[in-house]
Amino acid sequence: MLETAEVGNKLDKETYKKDAPEVRTALLSVQQRIATTDLAPVIVIAGAEGAGKSETVALLHEWMDARGLETNVLWEPNDEERERPEYWRFWRMLPARGKIGIFFGSWYTQPVVQYALGKIDGAEFERCMGRVRGFERMLAAEGFPVLKYYLHLSKKAERKQLKTLFADPATRWRVHENAKKFFKRYDDFRHAAEEQLRLTSMDFAPWTVVEAVDDEYRNMTVAKSLLRSLEVAADDAEARAKAGRPKISSASPRPKRRNVLRTLKMDRTLSGKQYDKRLVTAQADLGRLTRDLAAAGRSLLALFEGPDAAGKGGAIRRLTAAMSPYLYRVIGIAAPTDEERAHPYLWRFWRHLPRRGRVTIYDRSWYGRVLVERLEGFAKAEEWQRAYTEINDFEEQMAEGGIILMKFWIAITAEEQLQRFKERQHTPFKQYKITEEDWRNRKKWDGYEAAACDMIERTSTSAAPWTLVEGNNKRWARVKVAESVRDRLAAELAS
Amino acid sequence: MLETAEVGNKLDKETYKKDAPEVRTALLSVQQRIATTDLAPVIVIAGAEGAGKSETVALLHEWMDARGLETNVLWEPNDEERERPEYWRFWRMLPARGKIGIFFGSWYTQPVVQYALGKIDGAEFERCMGRVRGFERMLAAEGFPVLKYYLHLSKKAERKQLKTLFADPATRWRVHENAKKFFKRYDDFRHAAEEQLRLTSMDFAPWTVVEAVDDEYRNMTVAKSLLRSLEVAADDAEARAKAGRPKISSASPRPKRRNVLRTLKMDRTLSGKQYDKRLVTAQADLGRLTRDLAAAGRSLLALFEGPDAAGKGGAIRRLTAAMSPYLYRVIGIAAPTDEERAHPYLWRFWRHLPRRGRVTIYDRSWYGRVLVERLEGFAKAEEWQRAYTEINDFEEQMAEGGIILMKFWIAITAEEQLQRFKERQHTPFKQYKITEEDWRNRKKWDGYEAAACDMIERTSTSAAPWTLVEGNNKRWARVKVAESVRDRLAAELAS
Structure with a gap:
């Protein structure tokens, strides 16, 4: 040339x-x-x-x-x-x-x-x-x-x-x-x-x-x-x-009769005694392991997705309770700011990537692009379709950069969700967690399930697999999350 | 205690x-x-x-x-x-x-x-x-x-x-x-x-x-x-x-009969030959001196204020023409973003402070608080009044941090401004510079003059004095700016 x-x-x-x-x-x-x-x-x-x-x-x-x-x-x-x-x-x-x-x-x-x-x-x-x-x-x-x-x-x-x-x-x-x-x-x-x-x-x-x-x-x-x-x-x-902005089809995808979420054994459960014992052990290990991150030049990024009321916040709190509060930051995904909108979609996630030694926890994440934004028509088909590739590339780069990435999908059944919505409305310090939007989203349960299956299929890579968590029993879910993070950290920091 | x-x-x-x-x-x-x-x-x-x-x-x-x-x-x-x-x-x-x-x-x-x-x-x-x-x-x-x-x-x-x-x-x-x-x-x-x-x-x-x-x-x-x-x-x-937001008085301040701007000798001028010679010399020095900033662990911040059409952009271009384009950044002050509005007023200026070795040039600056925001009622009296103190403190901290700060007020007369507005409307690649707002601001000439005098009086500190530039003759103004920066850099880097 x-x-x-x-x-x-x-x-x-x-x-x-x-x-x-x-x-x-x-x-x-x-x-x-x-x-x-x-x-x-x-x-x-x-x-x-x-x-x-x-x-x-x-x-x-x-x-x-x-x-x-x-x-x-x-x-x-x-x-x-x-x-x-x-x-x-x-x-x-x-x-x-x-x-x-x-x-x-x-x-x-x-x-x-x-x-x-x-x-x-x-x-x-x-x-x-x-x-x-x-x-x-x-x-x-x-x-x-x-x-x-x-x-x-x-x-x-x-x-x-x-x-x-x-x-x-x-x-x-x-x-x-x-x-x-x-x-x-x-x-x-x-x-x-x-x-x-x-x-x-x-x-x-x-x-x-x-x-x-x-x-x-x-x-x-x-x-x-x-x-x-x-x-x-x-x-x-x-x-x-x-x-003008093209009209976006609002047809919801339909889940397959057999899919990865439906194979989960949703009756998993832990007794209070088992829970206490296993959680305390996992948390003690987590405290130690997250302190070791800095010395190993690594950092941890854990993200949580799942239906409303799946128990993401509760699982996150059991993790953070084990960590020094100045090591971690919890980021809840809200609407992007105008500076964020003025940049490519993933920019707002890149900007929060943790430095070495730190822990960043996302309560919802960049996967919103292929979940809510897909379902609600906030993203065009072209946009959410290419997001899979962009996200895989993003996560591969994290791995190369020494970030230990863990992705949790906390699953619950539609019946369990209904139960929890009702409970939230009756508990004073949980009321803020339930909004009109939650009820609206619930109507699209099937669409969300199908979108989640597509997402898991297309973004479970060897560098960044999804961990699916049976969430109907909160004790089971919290322990599974804490132990998964513990085991992954132990494996990564040992190598 | x-x-x-x-x-x-x-x-x-x-x-x-x-x-x-x-x-x-x-x-x-x-x-x-x-x-x-x-x-x-x-x-x-x-x-x-x-x-x-x-x-x-x-x-x-x-x-x-x-x-x-x-x-x-x-x-x-x-x-x-x-x-x-x-x-x-x-x-x-x-x-x-x-x-x-x-x-x-x-x-x-x-x-x-x-x-x-x-x-x-x-x-x-x-x-x-x-x-x-x-x-x-x-x-x-x-x-x-x-x-x-x-x-x-x-x-x-x-x-x-x-x-x-x-x-x-x-x-x-x-x-x-x-x-x-x-x-x-x-x-x-x-x-x-x-x-x-x-x-x-x-x-x-x-x-x-x-x-x-x-x-x-x-x-x-x-x-x-x-x-x-x-x-x-x-x-x-x-x-x-x-x-609700309190009604803000829109009464414009009146300038004193004798003030620091009126004492400027507005008939200063340079011939084309003098201009070429002095500008070329100053620019050669500026190129060398700005390259030396990094080694000295210093940085330069130059800001420009003055009426519309005073020639701020032209003076800035004569400075930047002398510098390596990767050493400097020119920041034009527009409306704050929502992230900026979500922080204290000076945050948006702090965030752009130059690292060592760099040059940042502000076309308008934090002084907008005590000029346009005061005049147009965007800031409450309490806000622009305390801004003087906050700004002085901000600039003192810059000086302590090794930033060489230069503040230019480019003055023109009301007649000269009118002349330039008319010219801008007739020159294709200058038309974008003139807007309805410029004509509106012009009506408040006296108010702006009084506010500028208050500002100069209250923020000309030994660490960060104002340089007043007679701007009716563009050649004079551009050379004065370039030579002022050159002389200041030479003095700072020699010490």
């Missing part, structure tokens, strides 16, 4: 000067349009050392309104970033809708450098690029168009460019300390770049390769290409806004 | 068991009420090692809904925190309205420990407590009631308690490694605590001293006191909500 950008493209200074004001006005104007849409374009500037990445970013800042631009440079990860999965820092840097994010260095940087230097092999590099594809597919689908520019220099041109920059004290600082070292391996870097382009050129996130020998040509090519892409994106967004 | 909590208060287990359910129900219920108000109580748990701080926090978690509690423990600051002013981490941990924040360790911890160990003297300790008072006064005024509990043990009781905890392997981990060391200096810590209580017991943020020998007495005393305080706060908030 790259040889197409070694043909000596140039732009004379007069044409550049003549065209610049018009392109600039158009860029400002499309930026203004973007600000009123639900888009947040993500611009990746990659390429060879000395190819003018930094000048290109400076140009965009000069020609556009800097208040709407957020430029991110990938320095070494800081300690908050190091204690979380690799992509946490990228999620954290995503622009809010209406803004434009510029990435100078990105999710490509580490894999490409490591592959070029032979620190990872081709298979691992392909795996990394697979993750990139998933990430960019999600971004594009969520209204974050990904526009990628690769600034290229031939070997000869790069040698000359580095020499020129280094000779002048005014520009020497711009040559990264690694540039000379990397240049010695030009061919390896070129090969890695070719692979990067091959593996991640997608219709929804295309690479534009730009010959970067001539400053005017490079600047104008990037500016015009960006302008076109932004205009297309703005046109689409405006047309979508005009068309 | 503390001897009142050495009298042997106890509560028998029967009474405790009998009262507990009622207190628990009431706490849950008041927590539900808080969730619907604009309050976010801040609970500080302080006291001696072994006095049961951690048990008290655990009790609150057990008795209340953990989903509405955010418990913060002050570990060692991490690197993001170390690179910002001391209070950044406290601001960052503030609960959002409707939640309850529990601080286990707080803004008191470091000063008290350092004072007790003789690492800071009494004067410095008083200065620290002064800062605490300002912080808590702001919190209380913003709807963040501050409720502080000091759990006390006499020397004898603490010795016994530490021995007991340490003897049992199950509780040994709860004794902080410093506890024994600190106990040897019990008298110093007691003296520091007495001073802490004396200096920071305020009507709007009272300390409750609790004798902590007996677990049941300690738990019940904290729980009941907290319950009362939360109920009072909820009552007040509900009464306020019912009364």
Whole structure:
């Protein structure tokens, strides 16, 4: 691919000067349009050392309104970033809708450098690029168009460019300390770049390769290409806004006659005596094990799903009672804030990922996307369908980042739920737990059951299996949850 | 003060068991009420090692809904925190309205420990407590009631308690490694605590001293006191909500005949040649100096205020053109997001404070509180009046944290503004800059002038003086800004 950008493209200074004001006005104007849409374009500037990445970013800042631009440079990860999965820092840097994010260095940087230097092999590099594809597919689908520019220099041109920059004290600082070292391996870097382009050129996130020998040509090519892409994106967004939100089918899925939830032995039970004994033992172990998390550089994330009144809160309290209150945080999922809505769906969950040594417990979770949001039509079919993949990827990244993830589905029967609703209405300090919505949801019991089965089937991965808990007997459920967490922690921390 | 909590208060287990359910129900219920108000109580748990701080926090978690509690423990600051002013981490941990924040360790911890160990003297300790008072006064005024509990043990009781905890392997981990060391200096810590209580017991943020020998007495005393305080706060908030927002006077202030803005020589001007020469020199220096910021462990924050069309954006672009685009960020102040509204006024500015080595430029700033919000009645008189103090304190903390703060007021005359408004309407890529609101604001010219004069008078401190810029001639203004930043950076980085 790259040889197409070694043909000596140039732009004379007069044409550049003549065209610049018009392109600039158009860029400002499309930026203004973007600000009123639900888009947040993500611009990746990659390429060879000395190819003018930094000048290109400076140009965009000069020609556009800097208040709407957020430029991110990938320095070494800081300690908050190091204690979380690799992509946490990228999620954290995503622009809010209406803004434009510029990435100078990105999710490509580490894999490409490591592959070029032979620190990872081709298979691992392909795996990394697979993750990139998933990430960019999600971004594009969520209204974050990904526009990628690769600034290229031939070997000869790069040698000359580095020499020129280094000779002048005014520009020497711009040559990264690694540039000379990397240049010695030009061919390896070129090969890695070719692979990067091959593996991640997608219709929804295309690479534009730009010959970067001539400053005017490079600047104008990037500016015009960006302008076109932004205009297309703005046109689409405006047309979508005009068309209004499509009517979403509210047909509930039907559960299969035999499904994983119906195979649960719902008559499991524990006596008060058994319960006390087993819970106390499990809690003592949990106290010790969660204190050991920090030393092991691990963290725990436990999430709870299940019908209303399944006993999620009670199970959670039996867990937290065993832990130091400053180690854990319980997050109840409410409506997203407007900052959360201004980002891709999973953003609000990424932002709360625990640091090493901590425990985060979700009372309901990202699975709302494929449960309530699917059932109630808050998410479009396209949205909740791709959520399975996005969630699996999210959870795989947690596992890689040292997070021990446990997912609990607490099951109860419809009859048991009715019983508990009635009880809640008659107990003063439980009344706040029961709302009109609970009664409404109950009417869709079958739909929720079917959606839950789909969810369990599609997101029970080896890295993050679901634990199904028979919940009709609260004692049984609480002990099963506490012991499951205990056993998993013990196994993980022993290994 | 503390001897009142050495009298042997106890509560028998029967009474405790009998009262507990009622207190628990009431706490849950008041927590539900808080969730619907604009309050976010801040609970500080302080006291001696072994006095049961951690048990008290655990009790609150057990008795209340953990989903509405955010418990913060002050570990060692991490690197993001170390690179910002001391209070950044406290601001960052503030609960959002409707939640309850529990601080286990707080803004008191470091000063008290350092004072007790003789690492800071009494004067410095008083200065620290002064800062605490300002912080808590702001919190209380913003709807963040501050409720502080000091759990006390006499020397004898603490010795016994530490021995007991340490003897049992199950509780040994709860004794902080410093506890024994600190106990040897019990008298110093007691003296520091007495001073802490004396200096920071305020009507709007009272300390409750609790004798902590007996677990049941300690738990019940904290729980009941907290319950009362939360109920009072909820009552007040509900009464306020019912009364509705008070009508705010929209009378504009009148400027004095002689004021600091009218003394500016508005006919200052630069020729094109002078401008080019001086700007290029200043920009070259700025490029170099901003690159040196990181090595010096400093950062730069420049903010711009002034009438519409004063040329803030143009002056900012001449600054940023000189800087590496990945060193700076330009923040344009728009309406706050709902997460921002859920926190005290200055929160949205604290959250963007630059890390070391970075440059943050505000196009409009926190001074909106005493300018547009004052003039348009968005802030109550009480709110914008106390903002002067809060802002001065904020800026003092920046200076202490190594942030070089520059504040620019770009002045233009009313005639010049009219000229520029007209020009903007006729230039395609400037049209987006002019709105109906600009014309409306213009009608209140005198009010804005008077408010600006009040602001300059009350917030020009030695740590953060205002730089007034004669802005009728854009060349003059841009060069003055660039050279001012250059000179300040040169002076700061030389010292």
